[in-house]
Amino acid sequence: xxxxxxxxxxxxxxxxxxxxxxxxxxxxxxxxxxxxxxxxxxxxxxxxxxxxxxxxxxxxxxxxxxxxxxxxxxxxxxxxxxxxxxxxxxxxxxxxxxxxxxxxxxxxxxxxxxxxxxxxxxxxxxxxxxxxxxxxxxxxxxxxxxxxxxxxxxxxxxxxxxxxxxxxxxxxxxxxxxxxxxxxxxxxxxxxxxxxxxxxxxxxxxxxxxxxxxxxxxxxxxxxxxxxxxxxxxxxxxxxxxxxxxxxxxxxxxxxxxxxxxxxxxxxxxxxxxxxxxxxxxxxxxxxxxxxxxxxxxxxxxxxx
Numbered sequence: 180x181x182x183x184x185x186x187x188x189x190x191x192x193x194x195x196x197x198x199x200x201x202x203x204x205x206x207x208x209x210x211x212x213x214x215x216x217x218x219x220x221x222x223x224x225x226x227x228x229x230x231x232x233x234x235x236x237x238x239x240x241x242x243x244x245x246x247x248x249x250x251x252x253x254x255x256x257x258x259x260x261x262x263x264x265x266x267x268x269x270x271x272x273x274x275x276x277x278x279x280x281x282x283x284x285x286x287x288x289x290x291x292x293x294x295x296x297x298x299x300x301x302x303x304x305x306x307x308x309x310x311x312x313x314x315x316x317x318x319x320x321x322x323x324x325x326x327x328x329x330x331x332x333x334x335x336x337x338x339x340x341x342x343x344x345x346x347x348x349x350x351x352x353x354x355x356x357x358x359x360x361x362x363x364x365x366x367x368x369x370x371x372x373x374x375x376x377x378x379x380x381x382x383x384x385x386x387x388x389x390x391x392x393x394x395x396x397x398x399x400x401x402x403x404x405x406x407x408x409x410x411x412x413x414x415x416x417x418x419x420x421x422x423x424x425x426x427x428x429x430x431x432x433x434x435x436x437x438x439x440x441x442x443x444x445x446x447x448x449x450x451x452x453x454x455x456x457x458x459x460x461x462x463x464x465x466x467x468x469x470x471x472x473x474x475x476x477x478x479x480x481x482x483x484x
């Protein structure tokens with residue numbers, strides 16, 4: 180059952196997004212976050228460094244756990260940079276783990292097409308693990324498109340006989356860019372971020388719910404490195420998957436969970452009833468979001484023994 184706060188917040192979000200949803204506009208391309216000068220919380224250091232021509236924001240506790248590091252892949256498609264919301268996520272991850280968080284601030288642009296972002300993040304990750312993270316255990320986290328990029332990187336690492344992260348956290352992943360799952364119809368009126376208005380039928384507007392993002396370009400949406408839903412997950416590390424039960428892309432998370440289970444991965448998936456895409460990032464004040472963050476904290480503790 181949803182909390183009252185979540186019900187009210189979901190309704191407010193639905194009102195706010197209505198003008199975008201009725202015109203089938205991409206939220207990641209249409210809604211821009213303010214990017215103010217960042218001041219880290221007390222007890223943390225912050226710096227920005229370049230790795231393979233990619234900016235990486237480094238948030239570190241004053242006395243960090245030197246054995247582990249967290250590598251953070253933010254979402255937002257190929258159109259959102261690191262912003263205040265994702266910096267709050269980095270803060271939360273650093274607080275929960277007492278480890279340094281490396282957030283990859285990949286280049287963005289409306290004209291970018293696959294594999295630009297994927298290749299950039301792969302190169303940046305390789306640079307990280309061969310230099311400052313060479314002797315550390317790594318926990319990698321990604322949300323939405325960031326989870327797509329993270330899983331794609333891990334697939335390439337495995338297929339090239341390179342070391343994978345020691346654990347993975349996937350939040351509201353978007354890994355089927357062909358958008359074939361059943362949840363696109365099931366949640367076509369429920370998702371406060373991406374649903375159809377009630378006066379638009381699923382049958383008539385299905386292509387807008389199962390939208391193909393511009394980033395795909397001329398690539399096949401069934402390419403497993405672009406759409407990790409079509410990959411197998413043999414030899415993957417422990418994984419935590421979280422999503423909202425009302426997301427249009429809920430089934431992307433189901434696919435990841437089922438494939439990971441099939442391949443013998445130690446994996447846990449938690450769906451939060453009635454919740455939307457990236458709810459724990461967008462609305463961290465809600466009861467459900469706090470519960471999701473507690474679960475992330477427990478997962479971090481379990482793999483950082």
